[in-house]
Amino acid sequence: IAGVARETGVMTRMDVNSVEITAQPASIDEAMTINIEAKQACPRYAGRVIKAINPQAETPMWMKEKLRRSGHRSISPLVDITNFVMLELGQPMHAFDLAKIEGQITVRMAQQDEKLTLLDGQEVSLNSDNLVIADNNQALALAGIMGGESSAVSDATMDIFLESAFFTPDLIIGKARHHGLHTDSSHRFERGVSPELQVQAIERATQLILQISGGKVGPVVEQCYN
Secondary structure, three states, rough: HHHHHHHHHHHHHHOOOOOOOOOOOOOOOOOOEEEEEEOOOOOEEEEEEEOOOOOOOEEEHHHHHHHHOOOOOOHHHHHHHHHHHHHOOOOOOOEEEEHOOOOEEEEEEOOOOOOOEEEEOOOOOOOOOOOOEEEEEEEEOOOOOOEEHEEEEEOOOOOOEEEEOOHHHHHOOOOHHHHHOOOOHHHHHHHHOOOOOOHHHHHHHHHHHHHHHOOEEOOEEEOOOO
């Protein structure tokens, strides 16, 4: 939407109202350790721990309506916020339930025939050319395509790890279709997401989470290899 607004402003010679993004200062020290093994596939990865989120919070009607008009149904505040920021800025994001992550986050290539149960309940058998987000024990998400069931946020989630990354398009293209998937995230990453949006998206999503669900935020951690 931000890109469409810029193009429309140029064509109509009108001022553009940019999304106001304010950096959210950390109120807690907790941070996730991030290890990037597949640096060529993931040259930039940012994340932030947010704790003490109100699980009883509800997505406000203005956001539900904007999502509906964009073809998305409202699911829960955390999922809705990540979808909203994706639509607004063009940066796909993912929220992991912090309590379900063992140890650190590692971005790596999958082991041949490694198994992962996705958010839609489908179990996929991965190839060694699939990029995954993993913890110390297992793959948690198929990078740039879909999160896993084992680390999914729920109505009871209070603590999250918020992810915003840049994945190299050449290493994402075709991977979703190979597993019979086509997601908003893969659609964008295959065509190329700006490599400069990751921290902005984290800050924007943090703004909305604090506004809608409250919480305490840790520092933004970023790994960059370009």
